[in-house]
Amino acid sequence: MIEIGGVGTFFEGSQNTVYLSVYSPAIRAVWDKPDYPDYNPHLTVYDGPSRVFAESLRSVLIARNPRLSFHAEGLEPMQIGNGYLPLRESYDPAELGAFLTRPPTMAEIDAADDAIRLSWIAELADHLTARPCGV
Numbered sequence: 001m002i003e004i005g006g007v008g009t010f011f012e013g014s015q016n017t018v019y020l021s022v023y024s025p026a027i028r029a030v031w032d033k034p035d036y037p038d039y040n041p042h043l044t045v046y047d048g049p050s051r052v053f054a055e056s057l058r059s060v061l062i063a064r065n066p067r068l069s070f071h072a073e074g075l076e077p078m079q080i081g082n083g084y085l086p087l088r089e090s091y092d093p094a095e096l097g098a099f100l101t102r103p104p105t106m107a108e109i110d111a112a113d114d115a116i117r118l119s120w121i122a123e124l125a126d127h128l129t130a131r132p133c134g135v
Contacts, residue, residue: 005067016054017047026075053114060118066128099127
């Protein structure tokens with residue numbers, strides 16, 4: 001079982017990271033990050049230049065307290081290092097149809113201001129808050 005919930009931040013110097021905490025004995029069993037000795041698995045939601053946006057995002061998420069859980073089997077260590085995966089390449093608005101009233105296109109995401117981005121995130125978080133999956 002993997003459980004996701006609880007909002008955290010890494011606000012040190014110029015780092016502006018907002019994340020959801022992750023708990024799973026299965027992840028603990030394969031955890032091996034020698035550069036980061038503290039066990040702190042998480043799902044990064046934002047890691048960018050704006051502290052103002054990060055604090056606003058944190059507030060939106062704390063107010064909604066999104067939570068989900070799911071079963072995962074056959075976990076294996078993966079070497080990817082830090083950094084983001086190319087999510088833009090795999091983005092499909094249709095996959096968000098169950099979560100957003102009208103999923104944005106990539107062009108709309110690129111053109112959106114912070115208020116619009118936060119409204120999308122709030123709508124997604126409301127969905128996870130309204131239908132918790134066992135956490």
